[in-house]
Amino acid sequence: MTEKLVIIGNGMAPGRMLEHLLEKAPGRYSITIFNAEPRVNYDRIMLSPVLSGEKDYEEIIIHGDGWYIKNGITLYKGHKIVALDRTAKTVTSDHGVVEPYDRLVIATGSVPFIIPVPGNDLPGVLTYRDLDDVQAMLLAAQSRAKAVVIGGGLLGLEAAAGLSERGMDVTVLHVMPTLMERQLDPAAGYLLQRAVEQRGIKVMTKANTKAIVGNGRVEGVKLADGTVVPASLVVMAVGIRPNAVLAKDAGVTVNRGIVVDAGMRTSDPDIFALGECAEVGGQVYGLVAPLYEMARVASSHLAGDQSAAFVHNDTPTKLKVTGIELFSLGDFADGDDRQEIVLRDASAGVYKRLVLKDDRIIGTVLYGETADGAWFNDLKKKQTDISEMRDTLIFGQAYQGGAPLDPMAAVAALPDDAEICGCNGVCKGTITGAITSKGLTSLDDVRAHTKASASCGSCTGLVEQLMSLTLGDNYNPAAVQPMCGCTTLGHDDVRRLIKAKGLKTIPAVMQELEWKTSCGCAKCRPALNYYLVADWPDEYADDYQSRFINERVHANIQKDGTYSVVPRMWGGVTSSKELRAIADVVDRFEIPMVKVTGGQRIDMLGIRKEDLPAVWADLGKAGFVSGHAYAKGLRTVKTCVGSDWCRFGTQDSTGLGIRIEKFMWGSWTPAKVKMAVSGCPRNCAEATCKDVGVICVDSGFEIHFAGAAGLDIKGTEVLGLVKTEDEALEVIVALVQMYREQGRYLERIYKWAKRVGIAEIKRQIMDDAEKRSGYYERFVFSQKFAQVDPWTERASGKDKHEFRPMASVGFAEAAE
Amino acid sequence: MNWIAIGSITDIPQRGARCVATPQGKIAVFRTAEDQVFATEDHCPHKGGPLSQGIVHGAAVTCPLHNWVISLETGKALGADEGAVKTIPVRVEGERLFIALEALASKAA
CATH class of the missing domain: 3.50.50.60 (FAD/NAD(P)-binding domain)
Structure with missing residues (x-):
């Protein structure tokens, strides 16, 4: 009979506890988790990089849904526990779920402290x-x-x-x-x-x-x-304070947090508490390393090992703001029995201070240069007598024992049990051991296997030094970032070699460039397919199996496996006939949502895959073609009403937008391309945050490019001013072709422009007429093969296997 | 085992997949570049993405929603991700393909 383990809270501490528990006592408990947040377990330390835009949510998930399923754990998302009955041994959620337990773990974390001032509940x-x-x-x-x-x-x-x-x-x-x-x-x-x-x-x-x-x-x-x-x-x-209300209401002993012994057990022997809500040895904690230690201890007790005990260790503090190096550890208050060593280098912005007591380090503050933090931490932890090296101690490990100033020597000299990754408690020996025994060669591998540098990332430099120590010449972090694990070549080398060697199929590229896998992966195949489409438009046969599903079925896959369809509306202009046709399609196929997009188009969402060809056939009858809303290609040209209607309009912006869109639709590009044309500097079409934008002015057309309004927000750069619509079109087409020929797959125009330089692009497109017309001609040639409406093709039967199940089986038998 | 005919290997593009509808939900049937055939539930262990819509490479598929890579041989997530999709037995006789639906067989019996 398995025991019932119920966990309240699904943060990093209980997540880590479960990892240990499943390893130590698999199958011992039947496990249920209640999470007040409607999500799986994610890495809270990484919220700051999510906020700054360096990561997105998907990248910080620790345990996805699959993990819970695989381990047979029941996870109630969005369920807050509102009652704990210690006599009946049950918990009750706000949705009315009552769950009995044999053992209970409370991991309710903390709540932010709200300053008690008037207005603290205002929106915003x-x-x-x-x-x-x-x-x-x-x-x-x-x-x-x-x-x-x-x-x-x-x-x-x-x-x-x-x-x-x-x-x-x-x-x-x-x-x-x-x-x-x-x-x-x-x-x-x-x-x-x-x-x-x-x-x-x-x-x-x-x-x-x-x-x-x-x-x-x-x-x-x-x-x-x-x-x-x-x-x-x-x-x-x-600040935060422990969230201990539930435990307190149930009569469990609570002080600042829920009081637990060194085995993380509360005053009720069947109830454990850990994480930010727990108070152990009179202390509550908010940094991840001690919380993970609690997780380790609690898992041992739950697995039946009563010897594990929580030991307090000072945890170094680091600030996760890119470009600011800061490290602090231990106690650094002044005192009569204490001495200090200080080093200041004002011009380099470096400040270091060691606080000593009885010839031992008790506190460290490092600012501007923190590489020796791990070493000082180690000396403090082991209470090493530093009197021998006192004169040079502040200069760091590299200066001890006459060793040359070499950061590698410093890392090499660290003992195997020196802690490298504070977040995950990974020591040097674990990392070097994993590199050797598992043959790891990349930072990502080391993160995956040891978890070192996988949380806040501030120890990445140390981990890289360890890798280069262990691997020697086999580790070369400065080398070009390879396209993916299938090759050592970067995108630029691959593009260059495709042209130089005249490679015209994906197998040819993989053979000639010595791919390490038999048929690539989902990273390199779509990239290679694009490079070949762009470089050999007439000769290359597009490899649909190397395109993402969206480009294979010409619609956007949604989270539930249905698709969304966006027909092209040239320049954002539509008519009663078109709207009527869309309305009829929506009714006929019971399309659950119709939405206007940011690019002035109409999006129909929730279409079943099997219905796509019929939807397109109906749309096609009304004259619609694919809007390529799914493509790494030309998406939309957004326009304002321009001189035809607007009292401020200086040129026919709508007309120019439609002309550009009709000229350029169907072209594939390294990443999506969105454009806009505004009829005057008031810029109603928001052209100055687009990949390519035009601002019409009295004297002509100001061509903009390299804007962004997604993950990054960036105003455009001005490419130049031209006098006529014809010139505007030529310049825009040449610019996009230059990008098509040089861009790395999935690299937007603004990133490409930053890499090759705005001035260089201006020089080639605006100043060099020969170059410009060369680009223009190559684009026009490529369009001969690209401007085929994929919807019409599929409505008339192309790739029909994509849209139909291969077979339907079992239904008849089930009915018997 | 209750082997059920689902069609021919040529119905599936190389490095591609097709779906088979069953009362227990969709099953994805994959064909690799080397003409190996595998079947799994059409449901990524991460967030339920339709694996049949992914890119097939080697004996693995990359889920179209969040790029988890799933081994077609074991059903397990590759790399550092953890999770597994249920694999379905497939038999190839010449060009004809059969899958086994055990649960169904017992229900029918």
Whole structure:
């Protein structure tokens, strides 16, 4: 009979505990998890990179749905536990699920501290705790308005950096005289403030928030001295407190957090607590390393090993803001029995301070140069007597014992049990051992197998040094990033060799360029297919099996496996006849959602795959062709109404947009291409954040390019001014062809432009008439083969296998 | 085993897949570049993406929704991801393909 284990909360601590438990005692428990958030387990440490745009949510998932299924764990998402009955041994969720337990683990985490001031509940006041908060901040950031972050600690500064990165005007309010005063001494706090201010973030210290003001929503923050700092978004990041309400209501002993013994057991022997809600040895914790230690201890006890005990260890603090190096550890208050060693290098922005007691390190603050953090941590942990090396200690490990100044030597000298990755508690020996025994050669491999550098990433440099120590010449991080694991060549080399060697099929490329796999992977095959389509438009036979599903079935796959269909509406112009045809299709195929897109088109969502050819046949009868809304190719040309209707319009922007779209549709490009034409500088078609945009002016057409309004937000660059529509078209076509020939697959125009240089593109397209007409001619040639409506083809039977099941079986038998 | 005929290997493009509809849901039948044939439930262990719509490479498929790579031989996620899709036995006789639906057979019996 398996015992019933119920877990309340699905954060990183219980997630890690389950990993250990499934390894130590597989099958012992039947496990049920209640998660108040409607999600799987994700890496909360990485919310800051999600906020700043360096990662997206999918990349920070720790356990996907499949993991729970595979391990037979029942996960209730979006269920908050509202009652715990210790007599009946049951928990009850807000959706009414009552679950009995033999053992219960409470991992309810913490709640953000809300400053008790008037206005703290106004719309626009957020905390920084989970993905919902990040998404709300991202939404607010789109307005690029003013934000105030209250709290100059770790979380507050990361939120401020992220919001600033997203284009907001950010002010940090901190109640203490220096930033991060709990982790940094005043000198380092000052350096940090300077670095933060250099990023355009304003910092106000000794700023005591008195009220949040606004009429109906946030308009500003009022300080005790009467100053009002204007803001449309206020993020409170002043601290957290353990979320222990449920345990307290059930009569479990609670102090600051839920009180547990060194085995993570609460006052009720069948109930464990861990994570930020737990208080062990009088301390509550918020950094991941001690939480993971709790997870290890709790899993041992649940698996029947009663000897495991939680031991307090100081955890180094690091700030996850790209470009700011900061490390702090232990106790660095002044005291009569303490001595300190300080190193300052003002011009390099370096500050280091070691606090010593009885010839042993008890505290470390490093700013600007943190490479020796791991070594100092190790000396402190082992309580090493440093009197022998005291004179050179502050210079770091490389200077000890007369060793030459070589960062590699420093890493090499670390003992095997020195901790490299603080987040995941991975030591040097584990990493080098995995590299050797599993033959790992890339950073990604090491992350996958050891978890080192897989959380906050601040130890990545150390891990790379370990790899190069262990692998020697076989590790070359400076080399060109290969296209994928199937080759050592980068995109540019592959493109060059395809042309130089005249390679015209995917197998030929793989053979000649010595691919390491038999038929590539989902990363390289679509890239190669594009390069061959772009380079040999007349000779290459498009390989549909190397295209993503969207380009294979000419519609956009949705999360539920249905598709969405967007017909082309040239320049965003439609008619009653077209709208009627769309309405009829929607009714006939019971299409559940119709939506207007950002590119001035109509999107029909939720179409079953089998219906696609019939939908297209009906749309085709009304004159519609594919809108290529799924393609790495020309998407839309958005227009305003221009001189025909608008009293400000200077040129026929609608007409030009339609002309461009009719000329360029069907072309494949490295990544999607979105365009717009605005009839005057008021720019109603928003042309200045597009891949290519035109602003019509009295004297002609201003051609813009390299804008972005997605993952990144970037205004366009001006390519040049031309006088006529014909010239505008030639310039745009030449520009896109240059991009088609040079872009790396999935690289948008703005990234390509940054790589090759705006000036170089201007020179080739605007100043070199011969080059320009060469590009133009090659594009025109390629269009002869590309401008075929894929919907008409499929409505008349092409690739019909794509849309029909191969067989239907079992239904008759089941009916018997 | 209850072997059920589902068609010919030539119905499936090389490095491609087709679906078979069954009362228990869709089954994806894959054909590799070397003409090996595999079948799995058409449901990625990550977020349920339709594996039949993915790119087939070697004896693996990449899910179209979030790029998990699933081994067609074992059904297990490759690389660092964890999870597995149920594999379905396939028999190839010349060009004809059969799959076994055990649960169905027992229900019918």
